[in-house]
Amino acid sequence: MYCTAVWQSSVDRRGVMSASCPQYVSYFVDLSNFVALLPRPSNTAVHSSICPSNLSHSPSNHPKMGVSVALTALVIAFVALTALVIAFVALFVALLQVAQQYASSSEARGKVNTAAIGRWSRKNKYRWSFWEWKLRVRYARPVLTSDMAMDMISAQENLRSERLPSIPNVAVTRRTHLSDGRNGPQISAPPKLIFTRRDAEDQNEIPLEELPRRHRRIAKAVEKEMAREYLPSVPCKASWCNLMNDIGLDPEAVPSTEMLDADLIISSLDAPTMQIRLSDLIDFGLLLGMKVVEVDEDNHVLTMTGRHCSITTRYCEGVGQLSRYSGMAPQIQPIVRAANPQELRTAMRTATGVLQLGDSFALVPDWGYNSIDLVLGTALGKAEGEDWKKISIKDTMALVEADSDIKWGGKWRHPKTSSLRCSFALFSNVAVVNAFPHVLLHGWTIEERNAACLAAIDEIHRSVEFIEAPQRLFHTIRENGIDILVMDYFKAANNYGCEYGGLRGWLSTNHAVFTARLARCWPVDHITERVPILPRLYAALKEAALQPEWCKTYDQAHVAVEGKTGKGDEGPGWRMTANSLLWMQITMLDTWIGRKADLMTGRVSDEVAVPADLVTATTQSNISMQRPQTTAWKKSRMEFARAYLSRLAEGADGKAVSCMSMGVGDGVAQPTLGPAGWENMAFGKPEDWAAMDAVLTLRSMLMVTRFEIMNDSSVLLRLRHFNPVVLLA
Structure with missing residues (x-):
């Protein structure tokens, strides 16, 4: 509660205090938090408010009462300030502990950040554990099979096809100019859509400018989207993430199972591993133009080599046999990106x-x-x-x-x-x-x-x-x-x-x-x-x-x-x-x-x-x-x-x-x-x-x-x- 002390003072010639010429000095102090600090009377309960009317009836008590209230207010203010300083110090210490715990988790975070697993890191979860008083980092475990990959590529293709309107008597095809030479397949021209009339004898291309305005706008948007697919991807520490990029998958669309603690990643590894069936890994390697050099399914060993990429297996301390995909150079375009999903399914089916x-x-x-x-x-x-x-x-x-x-x-x-x-x-x-x-x-x-x-x-x-x-x-x-x-x-x-x-x-x-x-x-x-x-x-x-x-x-x-x-x-x-x-x-x-x-x-x-x-x-x-x-x-x-x-x-x-x-x-x-x-x-x-x-x-x-x-x-x-x-x- 707030208490107001009003003190009227003036001194006459005799040195006696009088109540004339009032001057008001007010103190507003929140006493609710410091009630316990006030002195309590021993036996007598006094019920009176400190107000001008009461003070005027006891002139002899005015000086002592005013000084006591002022000192009490100052003490309370000092105590409050001290408590506030202590609280700030405690908060600062707590923040230092949080920062220290965050810094101590840098190894775990570094194994699941963007540099380690690319866009897959967007699925990470961060949580402060009050029980352990530390930051917990969790990542999603990826699940990938060759059939899943084809389903995702098909879904991407279907979304693009749905955006293209059906134009009567006009066939729409996608053309990607890839040239293969000593340096590998490279894109020689931006991907584009080709429009031809179905009933024309010459099958000549219809210029994009001759299409209706709505169709032309959508076609240009689709071409820009196709061009982005062929932009070089940023390499990651996790080779399975590089494999997804080379195949043409959107890592964010790849399904996952449970969330795992990043602290569980073996110390000798710089990124989490992915569990994958041996046949699925071989399927991906074949689609990327690799040939099988060595396979030992009993010992989990696989070696595949290609002109621009490879898959090797080595023993890793604390892990066992660990396969690694060596991705393509940024300028190399995997030919798999020039094939449609049905063609890729046929290629995998034929390989079996x-x-x-x-x-x-x-x-x-x-x-x-x-x-x-x-x-x-x-x-x-x-x-x-x-x-x-x-x-x-x-x-x-x-x-x-x-x-x-x-x-x-x-x-x-x-x-x-x-x-x-x-x-x-x-x-x-x-x-x-x-x-x-x-x-x-x-x-x-x-x-x-x-x-x-x-x-x-x-x-x-x-x-x-x-x-x-x-x-x-x-x-x-x-x-x-x-x-x-x-x-x-x-x-x-x-x-x-x-x-x-x-x-x-x-x-x-x-x-x-x-x-x-x-x-x-x-x-x-x-x-x-x-x-x-x-x-x-x-x-x-x-x-x-x-x-x-x-x-x-x-x-x-x-x-x-x-x-x-x-x-x-x-x-x-x-x-x-x-x-x-x-x-x-x-x-x-x-x-x-x-x-x-x-x-x-x-x-x-x-x-x-x-x-x-x-x-x-x-x-x-x-x-x-x-x-x-x-x-x-x-x-x-x-x-x-x-x-x-x-x-x-x-x-x-x-x-x-x-x-x-x-x-x-x-x-x-x-x-x-x-x-x-x-x-x-x-x-x-x-x-x-x-x-x-x-x-x-x-x-x-x-x-x-x-x-x-x-x-x-x-x-x-x-x-x-x-x-x-x-x-x-």
């Missing part, structure tokens, strides 16, 4: 030995004659009309097994032609892939492939003959800027026309758009029945020289490789790789095979083969663009494939009839080649069947050769049974 036949996926060993016949028969039974159709056969795919499985009852258990060779003639051609389990290719040796190749070439020479592409075909493609194939990395083609995840094949897609684009670089007067062939490959096939060593020499161009020199297809700023060369040749053969299958089954084909005149090719392409641009099933192709595989499995007169069966080994009856082995087929002429078998043989051996020059991912088959968790620094 899963290939597409028609519109279905299964492991290569499961694609036996019985399984292929079952899948084709089921889809054929559901097919309606002659067009390409999406047909669901999900329940049937659960029954796919190798021919040795007991449920087939021994049917085609010992076929005249290996099912491996037949299946590669039917599998879809993969555009984005750089790894395949080589152990699955051991059933067809290089010598056997060369013998089959020579037999196929002889048969084609006797029947439909070859037509060679122009020597400057790739120069023309490059100079005219026509998007047909990607020449200089494991991504062999972009997304256009009918495809799904970079997959195209005569049994699963329409190739009209490919034929139309190639017609602008390979001019002819009319369509032809001859088989298209690239000159460089034609020379190697005739000499039975197409093997991994030839491909390695071709990749190196003018550089000597193991005492040999070769000349590749190259020009200013570009060079062809054997991977792209083989993809191009297989796709050219697919245009011929697909059209021939339609005609042999009595249909009118809606496709033309390479090469074709520009008018015809463009007309068919425009018709194709009005249909779904994806993989599907077509009745004529399935009918042909079923009849073909049945004859390959059973043969004729107890002998094999396919060029694929050449070079099987001593003591095996030589196949009956030519039209004689194709008598009594349900449709088509024997001559046509023999020619088709020869072309399919070339396609099969080209597919096997292409997978053989890729990185070997056989370890992923082993990891299907035992897939340990490893620590990634």
Whole structure:
């Protein structure tokens, strides 16, 4: 409470105090906190207020009472000031303790700050522990698998696609200019969106300025966002954070489990580790262009090397085996960023030995004659009309097994032609892939492939003959800027026309758009029945020289490789790789095979083969663009494939009839080649069947050769049974 002391004083001539001429002196002191300090009377309770009226009635007490109150107020003020000083000192000491504890936690904070784990540090939690009187730092434990990564990349792509409005009769594609050379893949121009009219014969680009204002504004915003994706990322101490950046993931979008105390990080480490499945780590390494050097799943050891990055494993004291990813230089652009999510999924699936036949996926060993016949028969039974159709056969795919499985009852258990060779003639051609389990290719040796190749070439020479592409075909493609194939990395083609995840094949897609684009670089007067062939490959096939060593020499161009020199297809700023060369040749053969299958089954084909005149090719392409641009099933192709595989499995007169069966080994009856082995087929002429078998043989051996020059991912088959968790620094 507040008490006011009013003192009236004046001195007359006699020295006596009087109450005249009042002068007021006021003291406002908060006595509520210091009641205990006031003196208490011993026995007598006095109830009186210190006010002018009371003082005036006791003039004799005025001097003593006033002095007492003033002194008490001063004492109280002094005590309050002292308490305040003590409180400030205590607060200062407490702040010093907090600062000392914060400083003592610098080691823990340094292991989870931005320099250590990049943008992942935004998930950190800081808490003051009053019990321990110290600062606690907690970080989120990351959880990452290759499937999760693809889901996140797909989500980012979907968000971008949703921002682009649907423009009638206008196709929107994303173009990223990457050039690969001695210094690695680098971006040569900012990413941009390409707008083309679907029904235009020339397929020329629509300038951005010609779009409606709203569409133009959104397109520019999307282009700026794409450009930011290719900005160099800041390296971190945690190698798993660098791995996320190189793959193209947003670290803040990566899921996490519990929060962990930063003090739990081993003292010998400068950043937290991440637990990851060995197969997922290998998947990421393969996508970044690395090859497997050493894998020991029992001892948690992995070594992968690439041109610009690597993964190594070393023993770390107090931790055990610790893997570390050495990221790419800031100017290097991982080719994985130039592929869409579906293409990346296809690449990972192919690395595990899963290939597409028609519109279905299964492991290569499961694609036996019985399984292929079952899948084709089921889809054929559901097919309606002659067009390409999406047909669901999900329940049937659960029954796919190798021919040795007991449920087939021994049917085609010992076929005249290996099912491996037949299946590669039917599998879809993969555009984005750089790894395949080589152990699955051991059933067809290089010598056997060369013998089959020579037999196929002889048969084609006797029947439909070859037509060679122009020597400057790739120069023309490059100079005219026509998007047909990607020449200089494991991504062999972009997304256009009918495809799904970079997959195209005569049994699963329409190739009209490919034929139309190639017609602008390979001019002819009319369509032809001859088989298209690239000159460089034609020379190697005739000499039975197409093997991994030839491909390695071709990749190196003018550089000597193991005492040999070769000349590749190259020009200013570009060079062809054997991977792209083989993809191009297989796709050219697919245009011929697909059209021939339609005609042999009595249909009118809606496709033309390479090469074709520009008018015809463009007309068919425009018709194709009005249909779904994806993989599907077509009745004529399935009918042909079923009849073909049945004859390959059973043969004729107890002998094999396919060029694929050449070079099987001593003591095996030589196949009956030519039209004689194709008598009594349900449709088509024997001559046509023999020619088709020869072309399919070339396609099969080209597919096997292409997978053989890729990185070997056989370890992923082993990891299907035992897939340990490893620590990634």
